[in-house]
Amino acid sequence: NGGGMNGTSTMMDFLEEPLPGVGTYEDFNTIDWVREKSRDRDRHREITSRSKESTWALIHSVSDAFSGWLLMLLIGLLAGSLAGLIDISAHWMTDLKEGVCLAGFWFNHEHCCWKSNTTFTDRDKCPEWKSWSQLILGHGEGAFAYILNYFMYVIWALLFSLLAVLLVKGFAPYACGSGIPEIKTILSGFIIRGYLGKWTLIIKTITLVLAVSSGLSLGKEGPLVHVACCCGNILCHLFTKYRKNEAKRREVLSAAAAAGVSVAFGAPIGGVLFSLEEVSYYFPLKTLWRSFFAALVAAFTLRSINPFGNSRLVLFYVEFHMPWHLLELVPFILLGIFGGLWGALFIRSNIAWCRRRKTTKLGKYPVLEVFVVTAITAVLAFPNEYTRMSTSELISELFNDCGILDSSKLCEYVNDFNSTKGDDLPDRAAGPGVYTAMWKLALALIMKVFITIFTFGMKVPSGLFIPSMAVGAIAGRLLGVAVEQLAYYHHDWAIFSGWCSQGADCITPGLYAMVGAAACLGGVTRMTVSLVVIMFELTGGLEYIVPLMAAAMTSKWVADAIGREGIYDAHIRLNGYPFLEAKEEFSHKTLAMDVMRPRRNDPPLTVITQDSMTVEDVETIINDTTYSGYPVVVSRESQRLVGFVLRRDLIISIENARKKQDGIVSTSIIYFTDHSPPLPPSSPSMLKLRSILDLSPFTVTDQTPMEIVVDIFRKLGLRQCLVTHNGKLLGIITKKDVLKHIAQLANQDPDSILFN
Numbered sequence: 071n072g073g074g075m076n077g078t079s080t081m082m083d084f085l086e087e088p089l090p091g092v093g094t095y096e097d098f099n100t101i102d103w104v105r106e107k108s109r110d111r112d113r114h115r116e117i118t119s120r121s122k123e124s125t126w127a128l129i130h131s132v133s134d135a136f137s138g139w140l141l142m143l144l145i146g147l148l149a150g151s152l153a154g155l156i157d158i159s160a161h162w163m164t165d166l167k168e169g170v171c172l173a174g175f176w177f178n179h180e181h182c183c184w185k186s187n188t189t190f191t192d193r194d195k196c197p198e199w200k201s202w203s204q205l206i207l208g209h210g211e212g213a214f215a216y217i218l219n220y221f222m223y224v225i226w227a228l229l230f231s232l233l234a235v236l237l238v239k240g241f242a243p244y245a246c247g248s249g250i251p252e253i254k255t256i257l258s259g260f261i262i263r264g265y266l267g268k269w270t271l272i273i274k275t276i277t278l279v280l281a282v283s284s285g286l287s288l289g290k291e292g293p294l295v296h297v298a299c300c301c302g303n304i305l306c307h308l309f310t311k312y313r314k315n316e317a318k319r320r321e322v323l324s325a326a327a328a329a330g331v332s333v334a335f336g337a338p339i340g341g342v343l344f345s346l347e348e349v350s351y352y353f354p355l356k357t358l359w360r361s362f363f364a365a366l367v368a369a370f371t372l373r374s375i376n377p378f379g380n381s382r383l384v385l386f387y388v389e390f391h392m393p394w395h396l397l398e399l400v401p402f403i404l405l406g407i408f409g410g411l412w413g414a415l416f417i418r419s420n421i422a423w424c425r426r427r428k429t430t431k432l433g434k435y436p437v438l439e440v441f442v443v444t445a446i447t448a449v450l451a452f453p454n455e456y457t458r459m460s461t462s463e464l465i466s467e468l469f470n471d472c473g474i475l476d477s478s479k480l481c482e483y484v485n486d487f488n489s490t491k492g493d494d495l496p497d498r499a500a501g502p503g504v505y506t507a508m509w510k511l512a513l514a515l516i517m518k519v520f521i522t523i524f525t526f527g528m529k530v531p532s533g534l535f536i537p538s539m540a541v542g543a544i545a546g547r548l549l550g551v552a553v554e555q556l557a558y559y560h561h562d563w564a565i566f567s568g569w570c571s572q573g574a575d576c577i578t579p580g581l582y583a584m585v586g587a588a589a590c591l592g593g594v595t596r597m598t599v600s601l602v603v604i605m606f607e608l609t610g611g612l613e614y615i616v617p618l619m620a621a622a623m624t625s626k627w628v629a630d631a632i633g634r635e636g637i638y639d640a641h642i643r644l645n646g647y648p649f650l651e652a653k654e655e656f657s658h659k660t661l662a663m664d665v666m667r668p669r670r671n672d673p674p675l676t677v678i679t680q681d682s683m684t685v686e687d688v689e690t691i692i693n694d695t696t697y698s699g700y701p702v703v704v705s706r707e708s709q710r711l712v713g714f715v716l717r718r719d720l721i722i723s724i725e726n727a728r729k730k731q732d733g734i735v736s737t738s739i740i741y742f743t744d745h746s747p748p749l750p751p752s753s754p755s756m757l758k759l760r761s762i763l764d765l766s767p768f769t770v771t772d773q774t775p776m777e778i779v780v781d782i783f784r785k786l787g788l789r790q791c792l793v794t795h796n797g798k799l800l801g802i803i804t805k806k807d808v809l810k811h812i813a814q815l816a817n818q819d820p821d822s823i824l825f826n
Contacts, residue, residue, distance in 0.1 A: 091722045092762060095316065098825045099698055100648060100805055101259040103352070103787025105764065106317035113311065137309045138322075142360045144305050145326050146367025149298040153333035153368070154375030156279055156290060156297075163283035164460050167226040168219065169201040220452050227284045227448040228441065234280035234530045235440040242273035246529040249274075249296025250349060251641040253327060255649045256299075257320050258351040259787050260825070266303035266323075274300065278531040282460075286447055287522040289461065289536030295330030295349075296531075298368070302326030317352070317787075324350040325361035331604070332365035333372045334535070340604030341365040347600045348638070351652070352787065390471050390578045393613060395569050398577075399620055401553055405546055405586045406621040410628025412541060413593020416523060417633060421640050424527045428644075436529035443524055450521070456507075456514040456544075461536045464514075468543040468583040469609065479503035480547070480579075500555055508548060515544040527641075534637060538594045539587035546586020550579030584609055585621045592625040596636035646824030648805050656780040658815050663772035665779070665811045666793040666801035675801055677701045680712045681743050685724060685757065686736035692721060701792055701799055702742050702763060709798045712742060714767035714790075715759070727757050769794050770803075776811065783808050 093109075095101055121131035162178040171182035179199055186196030202222040203215035210219075238245045244252075244265045252265055264270060278293045302322045306312040312319050327349050331341030342361045346353050427433045451457035456464055472481035482503025500508075522537045554577040557570045570576035588605045592598065602618045629636075634654070635643065642649045668675050676691060678700045691700065698717050704710040727734045733755030739746075742763045746756055768791040770779060782788060783805060790804045810820035 089722055089726055092719050094718065095261050096698070096718050097261055097263045099261050100789040100825075101261065101316040101787075102789050103259055103317055104768070106315055110311070110315050110318055113315075134311065137311065138356075138360055139363065141302075141305055141309055141312065141322060142325055142364040143367055144308075145298070145302045145322070146329055146364045147371050148301045148305065149294075149326065149329045149364075150333055150368040150371025151375060152275055152297055152301070153294055154372045156275060156282075156294070157372070157376050159279040160282045160290065161460075163230065163279060164285070167223045167283070167285065168458075169199055170205060171199055173198045223285075223452050223458075224445065224448040227286075228444055230280045230284035231286060231440050231444040231530065232437065234277040234284065235437050235528075237273050237277050237280075238529050238531075239436060242270045243529075244270045245274040245277055245531060247527060247531065248292035248533050248638075249299070249531075250292050251638045251645065251647070253296060253299050253323070254349045254351075254638060255642055255647040257323055257327075257349055258649050259316070259320070259789070260648060261316075266300045268300075268304055271297060271300035271304065274531055281530040281532060284444055284448075285451055285458075285460075286444060286528075286530070286532070287461070287518055287525045287537045288531075289533035290531070291331070291334035291535035292533030293531040294334040294533075295327050298326045298330030298333065299323050302329075320352060321354070321357045321360075324353055324357055325364045328361035329364040329368040332369045334533075335604055335608055336369055336372070337604045337607035338362060338365035338369050340600055340607050343600035343603050344597065348595065348597055390581055390614075392575050392578055394578070394581060394617055395576065397565060397569070398553075399617065401549055401582065402585050402617045402621050403624050405542070405549060405582065406589045406592075406624025407628050408545055409542055409586065409589025409591075409593040409621065409625035410630075411593070411632070412519065412590055413538075413596075413625065413637075414629040414632035416519075416538075416594055417629075417635065417637050417640050419523045420526055420637070421644055423523060424641070424644055427527070440528055440530055443521070443528065447521055447525070450517055454510050454514055454517075456510050457517055461540045465536070465540055465543050465583075465587065468547045469580050469587075471578055471580040479507040482507075499558060500551065504551065508551060511544050511548055515541065515548070518544070526637075534594060535591060538591045542586035542588065542590030543583040544586075545590070546583040547579050549586070550577065550582030553577050553582070554579055581614060581617070584614065585617050588618045589621040589625040592622040593629045594637050596626050596629060598622055598626055643818075643822060646822050648809055648823060648825050650780075650784055650805060650809060652784050656777050656812065658776065660776040660811070660815075661772065662770050662774040662776060662779050662793050662803060663800070665776060665807050666772070666803045667807060668801055675701065675799065677703045677706070677709075677799065678715065678740075678742075679703060679705055681739070681741045681746070683740055684736060685728075685734065685738045685740060688720060688740055689724065689736075692717060698804075699790065701767070701802065703799055711767075711769065711792060711794060711797070711799045713763040713765045714792065715742070715763050719762040720759070723759055723762055724757070731755070731757075767792050771795060772800055776808075779803065780808055780812070 093105075117127075117131050117134055120127040122128075161180075162176065165179040169179070171177040171179070173182055182199045183196035186198060201210050201215075201219055203218045204210040206218060207215055209215060244262075252262060256262055256265065274293060274297055278290050278297070281288060282290050302325065303319070306319050306322055312322055324345050328338075328341040328345040331344045332338045335341070339362070342358065342365055345361055346358070427439075432439060459467075467478060467480065470476065470478070470480070472478075472483070480503075482501045483498040484501050518537060518541050522534075522541070526532050526534050526537075557566050557577050560566065561570055584605065588601060592601050595601070601622050602615060605618050606612060606615060639649075639651065676695055676697065678688060678691065680702055682705065699714055700717065700720075701714055702712045704712060734757055735754050738754045739749070739756045741756055741758050742760050744760065746758070749756070768782070768786070768788055770782070770791055770793055772793050772795045779791070782791065788805065790802055792799060793801045793803060806823055806825070809823045813820045813823060
């Protein structure tokens with residue numbers, strides 16, 4: 071096919087059939103939302119037009135429309151099943167640290183005692199369950215038995231955590247952490263290959279059970295969102311329209327994130343709102359309904375697998391017998407202030423520790439770090455019953471409203487049942503058990519406040535929802551009991567006289583714990599509406615939305631006054647991910663010419679001409695630069711813009727042309743035009759690559775305000791736009807350039823943005 075053989079040159083229109091890999095993206099790059107949406111519209115138009123031609127085409131059109139709902143069903147079933155498996159396994163292994171069930175070693179403590187004939191008050195002391203001292207020594211009393219139980223608790227904790235970190239390090243490094251910062255970044259259009267893959271899913275599922283069971287100050291809620299998104303990504307490969315389109319896949323991942331929150335908290339509505347408010351970048355209306363469907367399926371699947379576990383449809387069911395009073399908004403707002411302060415200080419401390427971990431030798435020894443933190447946590451946790459129990463059980467006990475049959479130390483008041491009506495108990499004087507519980511809770515609060523800083527971010531799966539709620543619930547219960555006792559002893563004070571008379575049941579410490587939990591979680595994550603809805607679905611307390619909202623908003627305002635970023639945004643910035651926050655406004659008066667590259671004194675912009683560069687010229691440009699794409703111009707002299715071509719598409723097209731087409735050599739001319747100009751007869755075959763050229767790249771003039779440019783990048787999901795002046799190409803602005811500019815204006819390190 072050489073041009074010299076027949077006297078005329080030939081042009082290879084090489085890409086009439088699409089090549090595998092063309093139109094895809096390299097790792098750690100941002101997708102082109104505009105191109106992906108355009109492709110999907112073209113695909114949909116083609117299916118619609120063909121549906122009128124035959125019955126088979128009509129069936130294909132219907133199945134294509136239905137495939138999204140089928141995918142949501144599969145995601146809900148798989149995410150719910152895995153969450154049930156994680157929940158059951160974690161409960162069993164958590165109890166394994168303290169003993170074993172003789173009726174069947176696979177039973178946890180609660181299940182082991184179901185068929186026991188013990189009384190209600192001794193329901194946790196059934197003969198079928200044996201502590202390690204009872205099993206080894208034959209008795210559970212005395213100092214040596216206590217030391218043995220202590221030793222076994224620490225050993226099991228270390229074993230579980232070491233297994234978790236070794237599995238993560240050896241098989242799936244992406245399985246560590248919460249996963250939500252990375253998922254936010256992926257949903258904004260960033261590519262992190264393997265982060266949502268099958269190995270990550272398998273290892274994250276196993277190590278999440280181990281990490282939670284070890285007793286570390288972490289939760290499984292954030293990692294469950296990662297697990298659900300892995301399910302969504304893997305199942306996308308069953309459907310062509312989601313497998314081949316990155317924008318469509320991100321719609322599915324948004325729904326999967328909602329399903330993850332749904333199985334984490336038993337909160338389908340809150341899960342959808344969390345996905346919309348906190349993690350999703352592009353959330354059309356159809357995704358809203360599909361997300362709700364996936365969340366419902368996931369929640370019901372989980373309930374079917376584990377109907378009696380903590381992760382049922384209401385995780386921490388509460389039944390408070392008295393309504394709250396308007397004056398109680400004052401302590402609720404105080405809890406909001408505490409939550410905001412703690413959230414902001416936690417974020418600063420945790421980020422400082424994680425930055426130190428990344429920049430010092432500490433980061434080179436993740437196994438040692440996990441070993442040390444686990445050992446400290448286990449040694450400090452065992453003596454205190456409120457740190458020894460699982461965090462979910464602790465929160466459930468703190469939320470509880472004391473009744474007549476409650477045997478918890480939190481409910482050991484001085485009994486006076488003369489004015490008792492049904493389950494309602496009057497405010498009473500605190501007994502010795504309550505005072506003992508208070509100082510133990512105070513110690514637990516101090517421990518969890520500090521140990522969580524060092525735990526979040528280690529190389530094991532670690533969520534922050536439950537530890538944050540535990541800190542707030544402890545602080546809330548302490549404040550609630552204090553207000554209750556104040557009202558009991560000083561009921562004649564003006565602030566109590568109108569609504570809290572002597573002997574009345576007017577203060578509910580469990581409500582204060584619930585409000586405190588919401589405040590601290592809001593202070594760390596900066597969630598508002600979704601947080602209140604999740605707390606409502608967690609507890610079933612619809613009438614307490616106003617106290618929850620007051621605490622959540624106060625917490626957010628206080629935390630925002632100290633630092634604008636929530637914990638996930640802070641970790642995104644720490645890792646240098648190119649995430650452009652859609653909620654913040656850009657108010658600076660800079661222009662596109664101030665941000666574009668090349669800058670003054672920089673080398674000229676690297677461009678490709680439309681019809682005068684050889685294969686060798688283009689390959690030299692590719693080898694000498696690391697850019698993701700190149701503008702195509704009419705000529706170097708005119709600099710008139712023709713389009714934009716991606717680096718990856720060029721590499722794949724040229725490599726395939728060299729292998730499969732005769733006559734393509736280094737001196738072959740590459741054309742991006744419809745028609746090639748005549749060349750000398752002896753010229754080698756020409757390579758036509760017009761089909762990989764984007765003929766409608768987004769452009770702005772050099773005088774466009776950056777306020778508008780930033781808005782365009784946010785709303786269209788651009789990865790780059792070209793800058794022109796009177797129709798001539800001047801430069802380029804990438805998403806990385808925009809992020810660096812914003813960081814520089816905020817007095818932050820612009821070089822912290824590592825990826826494009």
